[in-house]
Amino acid sequence: MQNMFIAIVLLVTPMLVFADSEYQSDVHYQALVPEQPGAEGKNVRVMGFFWYGCGHCSALEPYLDKWLEQKAEDVEFMQVPAMFNRPDVIMHAKTYYALNQIGAKPDIHAKIFHAMHVEQKRLRTEEEMEKFLQTKGIDMDAYRKAMTSFAVQTSVRKAAVLAENYEVRGVPSLAVDGKYKIGGLEGEDMIGVMNHLIDEVRKGKAIDN
Numbered sequence: 001m002q003n004m005f006i007a008i009v010l011l012v013t014p015m016l017v018f019a020d021s022e023y024q025s026d027v028h029y030q031a032l033v034p035e036q037p038g039a040e041g042k043n044v045r046v047m048g049f050f051w052y053g054c055g056h057c058s059a060l061e062p063y064l065d066k067w068l069e070q071k072a073e074d075v076e077f078m079q080v081p082a083m084f085n086r087p088d089v090i091m092h093a094k095t096y097y098a099l100n101q102i103g104a105k106p107d108i109h110a111k112i113f114h115a116m117h118v119e120q121k122r123l124r125t126e127e128e129m130e131k132f133l134q135t136k137g138i139d140m141d142a143y144r145k146a147m148t149s150f151a152v153q154t155s156v157r158k159a160a161v162l163a164e165n166y167e168v169r170g171v172p173s174l175a176v177d178g179k180y181k182i183g184g185l186e187g188e189d190m191i192g193v194m195n196h197l198i199d200e201v202r203k204g205k206a207i208d209n
Contacts, residue, residue, distance in 0.1 A: 028193045029182045036165055036178035043074050044201045046194065049163065049173040051082040052092040052123070057172045058113040063187035065110075067194075075198060082171045083160040088124040090156070095129055097155040098146035104138060111136060177201045 025031055039045035048064060050057040068077060081093035099108055115121040115132055123129050126147075134140055146152055162168075166175050173183040174190060176197040182190055 023193055023196050028185065028189070029180050029197060032166065032175070032179055032181055036175070038177035038179065038201070039076050042202070042205050043076055044177045044198050044205075045076045045078065046177070046198070047162070047166070047175040048077065048079045049082055049166070049168045049171050049175070050079060051084075051089055051171050052095075052109075052112050052116060053088065054082075054171045055117050058117040060172045060187045060190060061110060061113055063191050067191050072198075074202070080159050080162055081156075082168065083156070083163045091124075091126055091129065093156050093159055094147050094152055097152045097159075098143055098149075099133075099138070101146045101149065101151060102139060102142040108133075108136060108138070 023029065050060075071077060079096075081096045082089060083093055095112075096109065112123065112132070116123055121128070121132060123132055130140060130143070133143060166173070166181060168181075170183055172190070173181055174194050175181050176194060179201060180197045182193050182197070185193065
């Protein structure tokens with residue numbers, strides 16, 4: 001129950017994959033007002049807001065991984081840890097950036113999701129997280145230094161600003177080039193809406209240029 005205020009509650013609806021023509025503003029996505037900065041030139045930037053403790057984020061990961069394997073070159077993808085005002089959420093955000101800073105293998109993030117949502121490990125405190133990461137071969141001295149580093153603190157502050165600017169109130173959320181935000185859909189539908197909005201942004205940039 002304690003996760004409900006953070007994780008978006010998905011409506012129990014038939015598992016349908018919507019056609020592009022059926023995607024509607026304020027139904028399948030929201031237009032961001034005001035718009036936020038997008039990618040430079042003809043590129044399109046996608047941001048994925050997540051939290052390790054969110055079951056829906058964990059469920060979305062396989063779909064995102066598959067999409068990333070075939071992502072178009074003009075699409076930039078950036079993951080952003082959620083920044084809600086809770087100690088465990090903030091610790092998870094710091095963990096994400098610290099692991100990236102020390103060059104941990106990318107699959108460590110999937111392992112954290114698996115531990116929390118399949119193995120039912122809590123990983124809600126720094127002590128619990130450290131014990132888990134130690135079993136995965138993480139250099140704990142480097143990790144601890146990174147957790148308190150200026151770079152990680154700066155990244156966490158930037159993530160908090162992004163979450164505020166994009167009005168992220170639940171996760172997972174996807175934002176497309178500062179113009180649109182998607183949330184509250186099943187994994188396949190979220191990817192479908194995202195691809196549709198990427199195409200819409202491309203069309204707009206082609207007209208502008």
